[in-house]
Amino acid sequence: xxxxxxxxxxxxxxxxxxxxxxxxxxxxxxxxxxxxxxxxxxxxxxxxxxxxxxxxxxxxxxxxxxxxxxxxxxxxxxxxxxxxxxxxxxxxxxxxxxxxxxxxxxxxxxxxxxxxxxxxxxxxxxxxxxxxxxxxxxxxxxxxxxxxxxxxxxxxxxxxxxxxxxxxxxxxxxxxxxxxxxxxxxxxxxxxxxxxxxxxxxxxxxxxxxxxxxxxxxxxxxxxxxxxxxxxxxxxxxxxxxxxxxxxxxxxxxxxxxxxxxxxxxxxxxxxxxxxxxxxxxxxxxxxxxxxxxxxxxxxxxx
Numbered sequence: 001x002x003x004x005x006x007x008x009x010x011x012x013x014x015x016x017x018x019x020x021x022x023x024x025x026x027x028x029x030x031x032x033x034x035x036x037x038x039x040x041x042x043x044x045x046x047x048x049x050x051x052x053x054x055x056x057x058x059x060x061x062x063x064x065x066x067x068x069x070x071x072x073x074x075x076x077x078x079x080x081x082x083x084x085x086x087x088x089x090x091x092x093x094x095x096x097x098x099x100x101x102x103x104x105x106x107x108x109x110x111x112x113x114x115x116x117x118x119x120x121x122x123x124x125x126x127x128x129x130x131x132x133x134x135x136x137x138x139x140x141x142x143x144x145x146x147x148x149x150x151x152x153x154x155x156x157x158x159x160x161x162x163x164x165x166x167x168x169x170x171x172x173x174x175x176x177x178x179x180x181x182x183x184x185x186x187x188x189x190x191x192x193x194x195x196x197x198x199x200x201x202x203x204x205x206x207x208x209x210x211x212x213x214x215x216x217x218x219x220x221x222x223x224x225x226x227x228x229x230x231x232x233x234x235x236x237x238x239x240x241x242x243x244x245x246x247x248x249x250x251x252x253x254x255x256x257x258x259x260x261x262x263x264x265x266x267x268x269x270x271x272x273x274x275x276x277x278x279x280x281x282x283x284x285x286x287x288x289x290x291x292x293x294x295x296x297x298x299x300x301x302x303x
Contacts, residue, residue, distance in 0.1 A: 006038075006039060006040070006195070007034060007037040007038065007039025007040070007195055007196055008034075008039055008040045008042065008192070008193050008194050008195045008196070009030050009031075009033060009034035009039060009040070009041050009042070009194065009195070009196045009197070009198055010030065010041065010042040010043065010044055010189070010192065010194050010197070011026065011027045011030050011031065011041065011042075011043055011044070011070075011072070012043075012044040012045070012046050012185070012188075012199075013026075013027070013045065013046065013061050014045075014046045014047065014049065014052070014053075015045055015047050015053055015054060015057035015058035015060075015061060016049075016052045016053060016054055016057060016239075016240050017054050017057055017239075017240035017246070018057060018060050018061065018064065018246035018247070019060070019061045019064045019065070019246065019247045020238050020239070020240075020244035020245060020246055020247060021230050021238055021244065021245075021247065021255065021258070021259070021300055021301075022200070022229065022230040022237060022238030022239065022244060022300075023061075023238075024068075024247050024255060024256075024259050025200070025227060025228075025229075025230055025259050025262055025263065026198075026199055026200050026227060027065065027068075027070055028070070028256065028259040028260065028263065028283070029198050029225075029227045029259075029263055029292070030198035030199065031070050031280075032263075032265075032280075032283050032284055032287045033196065033198045033225065033287065033289070034196070034198075035280075035284045035287075036284050036285075036287035037196075039195075039196070040073040040074070041070075041071075041072050041073055042072060042073055042074055042077070042192055042194070043062075043065070043072040043076045043077070044076070044077040044078075044079065044188060044192070045058050045061075045076060045077070045078045045079065045080075046079050046181070046184070046185075047078055047079055047080045048079045048080060048178055048179055048181070048184055049178065049181075050080070050178070051176075054240075058078075062076065063249075064246075064247055064249065067249040067252050067276070068247075068252050068255070068256060068276050069252075069256075069276040069277050069280050070280075077188065077192065079179075079184055079188065082184075082187075082188065083179070085187050085188075085191065086179040086183055086184055086187055087179075089183060089186075089187045089217060090139060090172055090173055090179075090183065092217060093141065093172065093216060093217065094139075096216070097142075098141060098142055098216045099139050099140065099141055099142070099172055100126060100127060100129075100139065100140060100142060100169075101126065101130055101136030101138070101139055101140075102122075102125070102126040102130075102136065102137060102138045102139065102140045102169075102171075103125075103126055103130050103131060103134035103135060103136055103137055104122070104125050104126060104137070105137070108125070109122055109123070114168075116165075116166050116167055116168065117161060117166045117167065117205055118167065118205060121165065121166070121167060121168035122140065122167075122168030122169045122170070123168065124144075124168070124169060126140070127142065127144075127169065137175040138171050138172075138173055138174055138175045139171070139172045139173040140169040140170060140171055140172060141169055141170055141172050141212070141213060141216065142169055143163045143164040143167065143168065143169050143170070143212060144164055144169075145164065146162060146163040146164045146208075146212055147162060147164075148160050148161060148162045149161070149162075149163055149208035149211050149212055150208070151207060151208070151211060151221075151224060153204070153207075153224050153225060153226055154223065154224065154225035154289050155201075155225045155226055155227060155289060155292050155294060156201065156204060156226050156294055156296070157294070159204060159207070159208075159226075160208055161205070161208055163208050163209055163212050167208075167209060170182060170209055181206075182206060182209050182210060182213060183213065185210065186210050186213045186214055186217065186219060187217075187219075189222060190214070190217075190219040190220060194222050195222055195223065196222055196223045196224075196225065197222045197223070197224050197225070198224075198225045198226075198227065199225075199226060199227065200226065200227055200228075200229045201226040201227060201228060201229050201296035201297070202229045202237055202296075203226065204226040204296070207224055207226075225289060225292075226296070227263065227292060228262070228263075228292070228293050228294075228295050228296060228297060228298045229296060229297045229298070230262065230297075230298060230299075230300045231297045231298065231299060231300065232244070232299075232300060233299070235297070237297075238300060252276050253273055253274060253275060253276055253279065254273075256276050256279045256280070257271075257272065257274070257279060258301045260279065260283050261301065262298060262300075262301060263291075263292050263293075264291035264292050264293055265283055265286055265287065265288075265291060267279060267282055267283075
């Protein structure tokens with residue numbers, strides 16, 4: 001019998017600001033899941049969206065992870081250094097007639113009035129070719145015939161939707177000349193040999209698209225576990241835009257304990273206070289996906 005593929009997980013922050021509690025939850029959950037399964041935990045900087053990148057944020061995130069004791073395996077992968085891999089994948093999709101150029105603007109798509117699960121559904125205007133006199137703005141993946149693409153999430157249960165009708169032909173290469181998130185993450189996960197993706201539930205609706213793209217490229221499909229997302233008092237996801245405070249080194253133990261509790265693994269009172277290494281050792285020994293809340297969003301614990 002073939003040997004099972006060793007567990008390999010990853011954490012993939014975007015360096016648009018310092019590490020905040022919402023990102024910490026994803027980091028802790030993915031790290032514990034990897035270590036509890038005796039696996040590797042890789043680190044990838046998703047720094048493709050250059051207009052949003054904050055200078056120095058990537059190094060700040062790395063220093064914070066080190067202070068927290070969240071050690072990673074192997075070198076840090078940076079998407080900004082992987083354009084050739086993304087272009088090769090896009091070329092393969094073009095050759096297979098799975099991708100096509102699109103001239104439509106956001107306003108034109110919105111004018112179609114077809115509402116989906118994330119804004120307006122692309123109506124397929126350019127599937128048969130670019131309209132006369134129009135130039136390509138982006139490249140899209142043909143989703144016709146997708147049907148309902150579902151998967152069994154280790155936290156959320158059975159999840160899925162009809163990509164063709166709920167999303168439409170989604171963008172692979174953006175009008176601003178940047179590789180789209182969906183293509184980059186699928187290529188990266190496959191090349192890094194990721195077996196298990198543990199991330200926030202704000203990305204759960206992207207997963208059927210990624211499964212469709214994996215199928216189009218002939219790539220393996222990882223297992224998925226989507227963790228609850230931390231939100232502020234207004235119900236907004238913690239982010240730089242919502243002014244989420246940074247995790248600071250002197251508060252590492254407190255932040256780790258709060259992240260563990262948020263994930264349904266509150267350390268016992270006897271461990272307060274405890275060093276980050278002790279909290280992570282306890283968390284690894286007690287990690288159980290069944291204890292992670294299935295609610296897709298949760299309020300941030302009080303400071």
